[in-house]
Amino acid sequence: MDGFIDILKGIQSVVWGPITLILLVGTGLYFTIRLGFLQITKLPRAIRYIFEKEKGVEGDDGDVSAFASLCTTLAATIGTGSIVGVATALRTGGPGALFWMWVSAFVGMTTKYAEGVLAVKYRTVDENGEIAGGPMYYIQNGMGKKWIWLAKIFAIFGVMTALMGCGTFPQVNAITESAHSAFGLPIWLVGIIVTIAVAAVVLGGIKSISKAAELIVPVMAIFYVLGSIAIMIINADAIPGVFKSIFDAAFHPRAMIGGASGTIIISVMTALQTGVARGVYTNEAGLGSSPIVVAAAKTNSCVRQGLLSMTSVFFTTLIICTMTGIVVISSGLLDTTALDGSLLSNAAYNQGLPGNIGMYIVSIGLVFFSFTTIIGWCYYGERCLSYLVKSVHCSKIFKIVYILCIAVAPYLTLETVWILADITNALMAFPNLIALLALSPVVIAETKKFFDEEKKMKRIKK
Template identity: 75%
Template sequence: MDSLVPVLEKIQTIVWGPPTLLLLLATGLYFTVRLKGLQISKLGLAMKYIFQKEEGEGDVSAFGSLCTALAATIGTGSIVGVATALRAGGPGALFWMWVSAFLGMATKYAEGVLAVKYRSVDENGQICGGPMYYIQNGMGEKWKWLAKLFAFFGIMTAMLGCGTFPQVNAITESTSEAFGIPVWIIGIVVAVAVACVVLGGIKSISSTAELIVPFMAMFYILGSLLILILNAEAIPGALKLIVTSAFTPHAVAGGAAGTVFISVMTAMRTGIARGVYTNEAGLGSSPIVVAAAKTKSCVRQGLVSMTSVFFTTIVICTMTGIVVITSGYLDTTNLDGGKLSNAAYNAGLPGNLGMYMVSVGLIFFAFTTIISWCYYGERCLVYLCKGVKWVVLYKVLYIACVAAAPYLELQPIWLLADITNACMAFPNLIGLLGLSPVVIKETKDYFAGLKNKR
């Protein structure tokens, strides 16, 4: 795998170059302006909708859909990915994660609106939705090639990117270090557990996500808050460092800082790429499960979907990042990934409690990401093959990828995940911009209706 790293790094630099970053930020900025800062003004309403039950067509509840979307986003990217971004781009990478999250909330809202509006039903009576459907059904048959391109890269990302390799690798590395369990045993247990859930379909996946995600999120947030409270005096300095490092060179692990342009571009590219990896705004994955929500309103579900970016990046990734920065290990060691996160949390809690907390969080977060991405890839396959006949074979291959993942190296895995993410983002962003008038009209009509009901 070492020989592939230089090749993957070159490809990553190209696909996550200025054009991609500009397109992601411009799309989020465009929807932010046209929707009049909806991610701020309507965040309270969106939070309220999360806990309100609504009846309508769909396979799972709105809350179940959100939990499944969160399950796919609150994964290793929120723990290992943040540490990796800080190591590569310095503390400033976290600032650019915030920027991508703020603009990404508007993008995620637009994805949710279109997902519900243009969803369909497969031959088994299950909901089908996502970018491939809103591109084809919303933009017309002449754009079908773009929908197919998204679906193809969706399958690749599920099996070779976000869905399997980074998640399982992080589980095995962290668990082996914390509990001393052999890698092969961890791999078998994860593969069997994944098989038990994904073979049951979306309802099994959603039920598992509803059970695990809220509990584990609160567990991780409370643990992080405890560390930050104990280390409160270091937080103002960390926040200042995050902002200043976003625009100035910063040396890590005793290395020399590069030029201003190179350092800022590295922080920006790493932060935005990792931000997209953690919240998937603009990637087009979460609309696949958003479409399955039981709802009568595409706008209402778009608002609920928008909150996933807030929880994932603004809350959880920020806590991880500040804990790592205030620990001092970013500047004094060469630790990376899960090892850096483990060391940072261990420094903040007595004994090995921090390491165990990170390891348990990684196990459950990564597991729910794996099962959610299996569904994403499945729906992409159903679209490409125009039916469900290959679904069982796909699930078998997916489980096989999970079983093989523990034996792969971390660096090429993260590079591959970043590359496949970008390849999904392009077709989706084109679809979002092409259908932006639909999003804006639906939004205006919905809130005008709410105003008239008062």
């Protein structure tokens, strides 16, 4: 087994090497500059759109509401990455990893915006009368049919990521470990319950998934954020030191407890690689997954939906992940224990609040966040397979295989789970980032057109 893990680690180091990091951060930086730092100037408007109903949207303009689409996107991103992923990143890359998560999230907001614009612009209707969109379609319809091979590569990696990466293994592993740690429930029992619950939702299709996401995501996000704020208030004296350690560790090597190996030295490159990789895992900017459900939104404006999509990165990484990171670092457990994953998050939150309140916040948050991620990724994988295999039966077959993966996920080790997730994420990102750069003139043109028309309408009204 150790040999297999070593092989996976070798693959992981290659796919998350300098080329991937430069491509991910570079793409986001390119869009940030070309769009005039849109993630700053248009963020208030984007947040306002969440609460405003778009005018002039007809019933055939999409499958689910724009808000439901956003919730489904958040459902697939606010999962283990926001809690376990942050703790794992801090353990592997030190406090400096959080800084690089911020960097990847900041530039990733414009990447996510570009994905949303292209998803709606190039979406189509499939053989079953459902909206079909995502990187497969903006590669095929935007770049031309000679690039279909690239679209198929993305779809293949999308199916792999759903079955072996973001969608299944890390989420189920986190749920079972957390429920076992907090409530003493047997892992096999939790696994059965999760499998049955997932089957009940995903067999209902995108409308069933989006309804579950609309119900669970806002409630659980508020619940988790309030708990985190309470701990930060209690640990207020330690907060300045937390930020100092984050910035210091981001640019300087740092010694830290490293489990069985004792004290380890964490390099700047390790912090950078870990931070960017976990940042992408958390917000999926550049991964190409969220455009699949963004395309299903009921909207007649690709720019408006792009702005809405952008907010998911803001909420997941810049708010929720930051809160998790601050709580973990301020607890001091990084330097005094070898705890990792959900156990580290549990301990940090438990230390911050009286009784076992903190542990229950993390455990309950993990269960629901991970569950929504599971159901969101089922839709992503299903749509990728539908693009590859033009058959009405492929959707049902995929769901059955997906549910089987959920059933076996509790019995995989945490290390293997995260390595597989990192590898499949990187493989999925490559074709999508190539498409985003190739179609960047379209994104820029659509953005300019939208805001120019808006200015023109304002002048007419005056």
